[in-house]
Amino acid sequence: MSTIVRLQREAFDAATETAKMTRGRTDIGAVVTFTGLCRADEHGEPIAALTLEYYAGMAEAEIARHVEEAVSRWPLLGVTVVHRHGRILPGEPIVLVATASSHREAAFAAAMFLMDYLKTRAPFWKQVETVEGTSWVEARTADDAAAQRWSEPPRRRQTAK
Amino acid sequence: MKLLYFAWVRERLGKAEERIDPPAGVATVGELMAWLARRDEQYAFAFENAKVIRAAIDHRHVRPDAAIKDASEIAFFPPMTGG
Numbered sequence: 001m002s003t004i005v006r007l008q009r010e011a012f013d014a015a016t017e018t019a020k021m022t023r024g025r026t027d028i029g030a031v032v033t034f035t036g037l038c039r040a041d042e043h044g045e046p047i048a049a050l051t052l053e054y055y056a057g058m059a060e061a062e063i064a065r066h067v068e069e070a071v072s073r074w075p076l077l078g079v080t081v082v083h084r085h086g087r088i089l090p091g092e093p094i095v096l097v098a099t100a101s102s103h104r105e106a107a108f109a110a111a112m113f114l115m116d117y118l119k120t121r122a123p124f125w126k127q128v129e130t131v132e133g134t135s136w137v138e139a140r141t142a143d144d145a146a147a148q149r150w151s152e153p154p155r156r157r158q159t160a161k
Numbered sequence: 162m163k164l165l166y167f168a169w170v171r172e173r174l175g176k177a178e179e180r181i182d183p184p185a186g187v188a189t190v191g192e193l194m195a196w197l198a199r200r201d202e203q204y205a206f207a208f209e210n211a212k213v214i215r216a217a218i219d220h221r222h223v224r225p226d227a228a229i230k231d232a233s234e235i236a237f238f239p240p241m242t243g244g
Contacts, residue, residue, distance in 0.1 A: 055165070055167055055217070055236060055238070057220055058220040062220070115244060119244035120241060122241060122243045122244065124241055124242065125167060125243070136169050139239070
């Protein structure tokens with residue numbers, strides 16, 4: 001089981017990150033990757049950039065706690081989380097979650113679980129930059145609802161046959 | 162103890178962190194927010210809608226009824242919008 005959690009200013013390459021996770025291994029049968037990108041609009045209005053502020057120290061700790069929980073819930077063989085901060089331009093990647101398992105079910109579920117929690121619990125805040133100035137992105141209740149569905153008692157670990 | 166502020170809470174206060182020594186009667190995160198809001202107009206503005214502000218003690222999310230007695234770092238921030 002290998003886990004990588006990285007917070008960085010620079011862009012990342014999803015293919016490079018997943019290649020690192022699977023290199024030299026023959027037990028991994030499924031890799032799921034999610035990449036969140038910066039759109040050029042917010043509520044239909046064009047934006048110039050996003051700036052992500054974060055709580056250094058807590059962000060790393062909070063993500064690590066959720067990775068730990070994902071590992072206890074599903075039979076994972078690898079987890080990589082990369083989250084950027086600072087100024088991000090439309091089209092650029094913001095966040096990567098990659099999960100590896102011997103079968104797809106665990107990889108899909110764990111990736112979704114981690115993204116849902118990153119959205120609502122990881123201490124990051126997006127500020128939108130438009131021609132008119134800057135404003136803070138408001139949290140969406142749909143994101144809270146998405147995270148909520150994972151708070152039922154953990155299912156038993158199982159491997160698909 | 163050290164207080165940290167993020168996003169629009171930080172902007173409204175005009176500072177990212179400070180050290181404070183709240184009076185003995187201030188025992189919980191919620192009471193701390195109420196005490197801060199009474200300091201001056203800027204704090205009142207930052208904490209005017211305390212219900213939406215989230216808090217963390219020593220890098221862990223906490224509810225308003227959490228005790229601050231053993232905290233070394235308390236952070237206040239809006240709901241998170243990462244990912």
